[in-house]
Amino acid sequence: MTVLDNLEMIQSNIFQACERSNRRTEDVKIIGVTKYVSCERAREAVDAGVLHLGENRKEGLLKKRQAISDDKVNWHFIGSLQSRKVKEVIDYIDFLHSLDRLSLAKEINKRAKKPVQCFVQVNISGEESKHGLQENELEDFVQQLKHFDKIKVIGLMTMAPHIDNEQEIRQIFRRLKEWQTDIQEKKWDHAPCTELSMGMSNDYQIAIEEGATFVRIGTALVGKDE
Ligand SMILES: *Cc1c(COP(=O)(O)O)cnc(C)c1O
Numbered sequence: 001m002t003v004l005d006n007l008e009m010i011q012s013n014i015f016q017a018c019e020r021s022n023r024r025t026e027d028v029k030i031i032g033v034t035k036y037v038s039c040e041r042a043r044e045a046v047d048a049g050v051l052h053l054g055e056n057r058k059e060g061l062l063k064k065r066q067a068i069s070d071d072k073v074n075w076h077f078i079g080s081l082q083s084r085k086v087k088e089v090i091d092y093i094d095f096l097h098s099l100d101r102l103s104l105a106k107e108i109n110k111r112a113k114k115p116v117q118c119f120v121q122v123n124i125s126g127e128e129s130k131h132g133l134q135e136n137e138l139e140d141f142v143q144q145l146k147h148f149d150k151i152k153v154i155g156l157m158t159m160a161p162h163i164d165n166e167q168e169i170r171q172i173f174r175r176l177k178e179w180q181t182d183i184q185e186k187k188w189d190h191a192p193c194t195e196l197s198m199g200m201s202n203d204y205q206i207a208i209e210e211g212a213t214f215v216r217i218g219t220a221l222v223g224k225d226e
Pocket residue numbers: 033035056078079159200201202216217218219220
């Protein structure tokens with residue numbers, strides 16, 4: 001399948017999920033996750049009209065950025081970021097989806113030339129394999145981020161477990177939305193928290209019904225090499 005075929009299918013699914021939940025399609029952005037595929041395939045996505053690309057490793061990000069030097073592309077770092085790698089990636093990304101500790105915030109603050117739009121990652125499912133803050137740590141953490149002028153908390157991010165139970169997945173997304181509302185009500189200047197990064201190839205329609213504004217789609221959009 002071409003990326004364009006896949007994109008049209010995904011857009012139609014997004015349209016329907018928006019209809020079901022009374023939302024506007026403009027409020028949902030697709031991040032094409034290109035970590036499994038070549039620079040050529042990533043370029044195909046950009047040519048098809050995908051304006052947001054996501055990578056989860058330093059090497060992949062830098063390689064794709066070099067191959068695709070197109071000003072209209074927004075670059076998202078979606079994987080967990082080791083503090084020692086911050087200086088190599090921070091000025092090459094527009095969005096970070098995995099802010100989950102103060103030591104990372106501190107390093108970003110030290111290295112970034114301009115403010116970074118960050119999602120705070122929350123581990124709602126409680127799976128040990130997942131990164132992110134526990135729910136009971138979230139508010140304090142976001143509040144503490146006011147001390148870092150290079151960090152702008154534009155939203156929250158979570159990953160649902162790989163399960164078939166739609167209800168369980170939905171509950172996780174719904175809970176992230178509740179936390180977003182909670183933080184928005186604080187009206188903290190550094191944390192407008194207008195965005196929700198949730199939903200991947202398997203569950204993006206559910207995520208959109210529950211309020212996602214960015215869906216991170218890899219396999220269903222660009223496929224998976226080897
Ligand atoms: C790989 C990855 C995705 C995309 O996964 P697919 O199931 O292929 O859509 C989304 N988010 C994160 C954080 C990822 O690591």
